[in-house]
Amino acid sequence: MDREDTKARIDTLIEPFNKKGVAITDDTTFAGDLEWDSLTVMDFVAAIEDEFDIIISMNQQAEIETYGQLIDAVTKLRGE
Amino acid sequence: MSESISTPDKPEPLPEVEDAKDLFSKFDPLIKQRQDLLDSGLEDPFGLVMERVLSPVTAVCNGRETILLGTYNYMGMTFDPEVIEAGKSALENYGSGTTGSRVLNGTYVGHKDVEDALCEFYGMDHAMVFSTGYQANLGIISTIAGKGDYIVLDIDSHASIWDGCAMGNAEVVPFKHNDLEAMEKRLKRIPEGAGKLVVLEGVYSMLGDIAPLKEMIAIAKSHGAMVLVDEAHSMGFIGPNGRGVAEDQGVLDDVDFVIGTFSKSVGTVGGFCVSNHPKFEIMRLVCRPYVFTASLPPSVVATAATSIRKLMDAGDKREHLWENSKRLHKGLRDLGFELGTEEPQSAIIAVIMPDLERGAGMWEALLKEGLYVNLARPPATPAGMTLLRCSLCAEHSEEQVGQILTMFEAAGKAVGII
């Protein structure tokens, strides 16, 4: 699946969650830069899962630290 | 000067290095938060010592007689004369401990008897007793859900459920608390052919709310999932026979595994899983938290068996406990406190505090009034809340519930919460 398309859609999805207005790049980290708590993570993951009709298990989430890694992972999951 | 005499058993203090990093550095923020709380002059909410225990509902703490409202001793079985007698007799006849695993030298007649008592209590074919409820969740969840299987669980699940997930190799998929739609969406997306386990609780102990098990279990079953329900906080009290929320909602037959504990209504320590699964007994060989630890002492299983059998017909106590719960809930609400549930749904009433500082202040004010409740704070609580959790006991008298409300009023006003 197309990484560009995935990124564009996640860019839109993350907006309401980016309460601090951080400028997001592929290297932005969820825990460090965005300072999300576990509930925010759950809601954001649920939004992505619904958008692409996929599951991102906790096991997979544990491997994802940056925004770029998230887009790569979702792109891959969409292709499966 | 005495300071200059160096003694061999007292090494010179190392110069204080601000950021000497070691494996404990990761705890620094928590150490600081705790120190700040103690420096503000508050008693340590996590360091209380019960000096004497007078009954299931009263103890002496810091020299003060205190009403206990945070023990999970729902049915007040800890001082039941028959329970005590059973424990004493087992202690004398079978000794103080088994010194062995259930699968080696650690299964005595008492362990078999308490498993029989559980089968009778739940009307189920199999029961397996663990050394704690924590280990029951750890063992059953990590063992039955393996690599390639999926565990779908409520985000507010107890730590022992999460740790069971972490210990195993299954894919772990949480959903929003008690949200039927979120749960179903996740079940739908699980790849064809993968094994599925849905993990739920009857009563969620942080807010004292119950799960819509009837609907949730129907959805789980329609997606071919097995269902495990942790009924730690409902045993002995909720449901026509005290079997829990699943029984109360008429769906106990659809539950594959019930997890429970002896550390709450049963009034001692230990955990269990009951099931009708025809192959359930194999768990005794493959479940590591069952095999690689010593079994419960004979006195503990004897007290548990006696208590469980007494809980089978404790209808009057259940009724009184419900009355207590309703009375406390209404009283606290009338005083202006914010509570975890609109209506009382269990024997846990959670009082929501504005923040940790005032929560700890309120906790201490109550203790000084002579009332013990549980202080709960993040990350154990949902949505970063600070809670004062009250758990009622069937042995609390109507008069004590009245006293409790008076103490809440005084403390709440002193701390400025109401």
Ligand SMILES: Cc1ncc(COP(=O)(O)O)c(C=O)c1O
């Ligand atoms: C929902 C739930 N499950 C399991 C446990 C663990 O029980 P135990 O105290 O027997 O380890 C508890 C109690 O802390 C609990 O609240």
